[in-house]
Amino acid sequence: MSIITLTSDIGLQDYLVGAIKGQLWQYCPECTVMDISHHISPFNLPQATYICKSAFTYYPPGTFHCVLINLFDRKSDFVLLAHHNGQYIACADNGLLTMIAGGMPTAVVKLYLDKAAPKNTFTILKRFADAAKALASGKSLTDLGALTQDFHVKNNLQPLTGQDYIEGQIIHIDSFENVVVNITRQQFEAQRKHRKFRIFFRRDEVIHQISETYADVAEGQKLALFNAAGYLEIAINKGNAAGLFGLRSFHRDQLLQHTGFQQLSYYQTVRIIFE
Template structure:
C-alpha cells in the first residue's frame, strides 16, 4: 500500500481535490490518500513550508507528498521531485520545502521533464499525480527528470540576526485556525543567540518578557480558576518549537484570536532583543 499526501491551496468547494484523488485511485486502487491541508492561503509559500515541515515526519517512510500550491509551470517555476529523509516530494520549485531542506540534505533531486508529452493548465492532476504514482510503483526519479543540484529557498522564512548578536528580527509566518500567530523564530535559534540572557519580544506595540512552554502555564498558581486568564496574551514555544503569540483560550466568534486582538498578520515584524546584565531586569525563559 502506498501513502500519498496532498497539500494544496485548492479549498474544498471546487472539484480539484476530488479529481486529484480520483486520478490517483485510477492508477493505484489500493493507495492510501491523506489530506494534510487544502486550506493553505492562495499562493502562500511560507505557510506551505511551515505546514509541510511539521507534518511529513508523522507519516511512514516512503510516503509520497504532492504539493499543489502555486504549481503552474513557467520558466521561473519548474516542477521537481525529491527524496528527502526517506520521503518523496512532488512539487513546484518555489521554496515550499525550504524549511525541510534547511535541516536535511535531499538524497536526490530532479527537474521533472515529462511536460513535452503533457500540456495542461492543471499540473497537479496531469503531472504530479503521474509522477507520484510512478514513484509509488518503485520508479526511479531519474527516469522522469534530470538531476539538479539546487532548488529555490524562500528567504523570508529565515529570520535575521543583527551584527551584535543581541537581536533576532523575524516575522509572522502563519496564522492558525485559532488566530494564533506563529513566527519564523525557532526555539533553537532563540537559545543559540540568547545564551540565557534576559529578553523582550516585541510585536507592533505589544511586549512579552516571558515565554511559556504550554498555554496553561500562564495560570500559575491560579490553575483551578484559570478562567480569569481568558483573553490574556502570551508568548510560547509551540509543539513545532516555533515562537507563537497567542490569546489564552481564544474564541474567534466572541473574544477573537491573537491576530485580531493584537492587530498582527502574516509578514508583520516580530523581534527579540537580548539584554546585558546592566539593563533593566526581565523575566527569564520558563
C-alpha cells in the first residue's frame, strides 16, 4: 500500500497524533505512515504551504498526503482530495490546497462527510483513510467523486517587487532559529539582473553576499543563503538569528488590531536593494 503522510498544527503535547496514527493503522493496516510536521503554527497557511511543498516533492508518485491543518476554518459537509504532480493531497476546504499546488490542482473531488457523525478530527481522518484505501485497491480519483473546481481558493504570499528591490515576508523559523523568507532563488535572480545587492532585515543589519553554507562565515557571524528548498534564509553560524535580531514569522496575534502608537518589537520582512 502507498505511503500516507501526516502534517498538522496539532503539536505533540497530547494524545492526538498517536491516536491519529492508531486510527490509520486500523483502517489501513498495510500502510506506511510518515510524519512531516505537527508543529505548524495555528492559522499560519504560508508556513504550512512552505513545509508541505518542500517535503511533498521528495515523495514517490501515489503518496497520500493528509494535511490536518485549520480543519474547521469553515463549516462544511465535505473535505477535498486532489491529484497533483502524481501525488494525492487531502485537506479541508480552507484555501490551503491551491496554495500548496501553486494554483489550481490537476484534479479535485469532494469527499462528503457522514452527516450522522460528529465533525471532528477523527471523522475527517476516517474519510481520508477510506479514500486512501480505495485508491490503493485500484480505484481512480473519479470513482470517489465528481471532478470539481467549486472550492475555496487562496493564493500564495508573494514578495513585493519594484525596479530596484524585492521585499519578502518571514514564513518560517526552524528549530535552530534560522529565518526562512518567501523569496526563492529564481525570484531573486530574476529581479537582480546581475546587479550588486544589499539584504536588509533590520534598519541596522545588512548582508552583502549570498553564502553557500553556514561555514562560509566565521562562527557567530550573520549570513544569507538559499536553503535546500530554494528559499532565502537568514542565519547566524552556530547562533540564533531570530532571537538575536528580533525576527518573527506570522503569528495569530496579528489577527488582532493594533491601535494608537503601539510599536511592534519584532521584524517580519526582509528587503533586498539592487544597485
